[in-house]
Amino acid sequence: MHGPSMDGVSLFVGSLIAVVVILDAITDSRNERDPRRSLVTFLGLFLAASTRDLLWIYVGFEAFSLAAIIRYAKLRGAPLRARAMVGSGASLLGVLLVAVSSRATDLAELESTTAVNLGVLLFAVGLIIKWLQSQAAPFLFLGASVALVAVFVRVEAWAPGIADELETVSWLVAAAAIVAGGVGSALATSTRSLGVWLTIFTVGLAVIALSGGAPALPYLLMHLAASSVVIALVLTGTKPAGTWLAMLSLASVPPFPGFVTKLVLLAGLQPNTLTVALVGLLFAGIGCAREVERPKLFSLRDDDASTRERSWVTLAVLAVVLVFGLFPEALIGVATHAASGLF
């Protein structure tokens, strides 16, 4: 079994997960704030994002899932636990299938056989179910999204044969996520639901961009960083100016970060895939446009009657837009350094 490694990708992705978890803790009301639960969430997702061993990935997602259930069991109850169990079951079954057929769970040691491919597919399905069941908590969903993309990156890097065999399936799932995320964004009626659908779109685009191979990885990381940080800041609560900047970025309006980070990513796609991505982007852009100056009638939490507009969050959005959008060289350098050595 190969344990977690502190390579560039795990540090980059771990930073994003840390930002999301911290912002989640900040938006928690005082009686709900639990540092231990936040720590478990972070460690679980970081573990899942930092290892190429299926068993460790499973453990990481389980830890995250338990923290999410504890947090939202009061609100969502049995359906949430049921979905989590289904996801866990599928992932565990997949790991067992892989372990029995190849006597290893390290992606680098797996060979592409029918049983292994099926096992990895089941494992991925289980992860996706656990990922989707966390959408009751937008921040946790966002963190899990980042970790999920990191898992896909590691499969592509360390088990390219398996990734090639499952390429059609992963393309279909990613395309569905792009289109569903885009359409969902366009029809979203609240900031929270918009954040969830944009997250799905972000993940779909990141996974489909993996087909570009190693050269696409730095830009995939950039896209993940720009999108996840901005979504997290919007969910935290910004003033109208910050919402404008964030939505323009997420709608990929030039020269905001969304446009800059997606340019090279989209340039690495085949024409059919590019068309799917642009269709999703079109609807996502419409959703973001509708969010601008939307009356803030909805709160982020069911049990919170107020929606706060935080000045420091607005400043953070401005900083992200300036750094990632107008001066992206630094981010390109960091992402390239993080991606080097993985493939």
Added chain:
Amino acid sequence: MAPDQAFPLLTALVFLPALGGLVVAIVGQRSDVLVPWLAALFAGMTLVLAVWVLGETGGGGLSELRAWVPAMGVSFILKSDGLSSVLVVWVALSTLLTLIATLPGLRTAVAMLFLETAANGIFFAQDVFLVFAFLGGVVVAVAWLSSVPRNVLVFATAGLTVLFGWFVRFYQMAYAQTGFASTELARWRSLVLYPDEERSLFLLGACGIVLLVPAFVIAVDNAPRAHRLVLFATIGVIGSYLVLRLLVPLCPRGAEASSSWVLAFAALVMASAGLARGFTLMAVGYHGLVLFGLFTFQESVVVGAELMMIAVAIGFFGLVLTTSRGLVWYFVLFLIGLPIVSVLVPVWEGHPLWAMLGTLTFVMMAYRFVTLAKASLVNNVDNFANGSRRRLLSASPVILWSVSMIIGWSVWTAQVKPSAIDFINSSSVRRSRPARDARP
């Protein structure tokens, strides 16, 4: 081409209004009274710089080149020529006059200045990424000036997404053919495309620009009256400029192959303007006429169409600004007479059938225009500037400019002719370079 300047004059000209916008935004938090005058000060300084740059275009224009995002092949390239310099002077003048005539509040003044920066950037940019960056700035400023920003942004993001796809496709081809990433306009103009792909790209880019038009219509129709001035002055010009400097030069064969469709579409737009209920759609109709002129690819008509771009902005700006009956009719006659002389008459020499269609639809448009003008004089709509003296002061430069276009027609023609020749030659240069064979 003139060597790079030691002092970045073009960069200063582009970003001075934005700097002014920031200053106004900060000062405006404490004092509303200073806002319009401080904004007018920066607009005035921009006008001075613009006139200076216009004077420098005789030697081949100015240029500036800097790297921006080398990893992505993006450069910060600005270049001035006859047409772009004139357009920048117009935008600077119209912004200054709007500020003086309307004395807007903080949000409006800041948005106007940022719009001016974005427009100037589009006119000077020679890197396609830079064009898109400033186009995004235009969209944001227009949405900000509108009273229904969500509706404006919905259409604008749709158009920008389509253009994004167009941009990505060219980016892919640039990398495939040259071996490195680049977004320089000159490099993209040298790309060799399959005929069918070039036509598809032309139509895709055209769709993107067309999708931006409803955003403009919504923005203007729903803008407070004070904002409509600056929107009339800049938006239509930018749209035509994108076709002239970006879309056609990058897809010349596609443009020529689609010219019949574009001419028909332009005629349809003009015919639709014949049913317009307000000046907004009428202005759209006039830009249809500009499109009509450009796609004849006939030198004299293209020159006329480029001058029409400016004349339409001047005419509608003056029309909305002024209140006197005499001046309203002056601008109406200006907007009816100039197209006849600059576009419709020359078209008959080269394309009689299209000229017939264009003339017919223009007559419909002109008739409707006169009707609207009469109604506006009766109802006193679309005239809003407070204070007759300030209005007359603001209208005077516009009147003088329009008169100069009538009297000094040959001077104006000489000013824009090089860009018209470049526009026509872009297709002939591409024709001389062998096209990629048809796909197997």
